[in-house]
Amino acid sequence: MFSLETLQQTLSALGSTVWITLMLTLGAGIVSLIAGSISVSAQLGGGWVGLFASRAYVSVMRGTPLLVQLLVLSYGLPLLGIRVPPILAAILAIGLNSGAYTTEILRGGVLAIAPGQIEAAKMVGLSRFAIWRRVVLPQAMANSLPMLVAEFSIILKSTPLASIISVTEMTYAGVLIQARSFSSLDVFLPIAAAYVAIFYAFTMLAVWLDRQLAPMRG
Secondary structure, three states, X not given: OOOHHHHHHHHHHHHHHHHHHHHHHHHHXXXXXXXXXXXXXXXXXXXXXXXXXXXXHHHHHHHOOHHHHHHHHHHHHHHHOOOOOHHHHHHHHHHHHHHHHHHHHHHHHHHOOOHHHHHHHHHOOOOHHHHHHHHHHHHHHHHHHHHHXXXXXXXXXXXXXXXXXXXXXXXXXXXXXXXXXXXXXXXXHHHHHHHHHHHHHHHHHHHHHHHHHHHHOO
């Protein structure tokens, strides 16, 4: 049954936890891009050692559940004497998991670049690192933007898993309210709307960015 009081509690909780969800999403997205960029660089330009390391990373991350990775990172690091806040552990786990998929997305973007551009960069004397940083990766990002947006949506929808290590983001806040009020629709419909709003805002940003990056596509 609809309850105005429950709805008010939900909106109040959203106001304080939406920032946690945004922090998880943006932080994990940055980790994903960094991990994916390093991995694809190692895979395509790091010799057999880099290829093996990248393949191993992608296989492990894609072959094990994100929930297991989250638990291993959260409870495994303290055993090594490394203590991190739960929210940082969640950002790292979600980001590293996503980085494996970002690796394959960027690999497709790299392979779409005209080989002549890389040859031209070599002819003007750019180092291998400079070629990757200034020629290959920017164009790979531009070529891969639609798939990167899709990956971002997966990151956003993965953030509720952080509640398993006591990170109170939007969904978990809703679960706590629902447990007290025994009401569901007036709790989870506003939360669902908040997720849609976040993704829509990012999509609009991605559309603008796509227009800016259009001249860079190989």
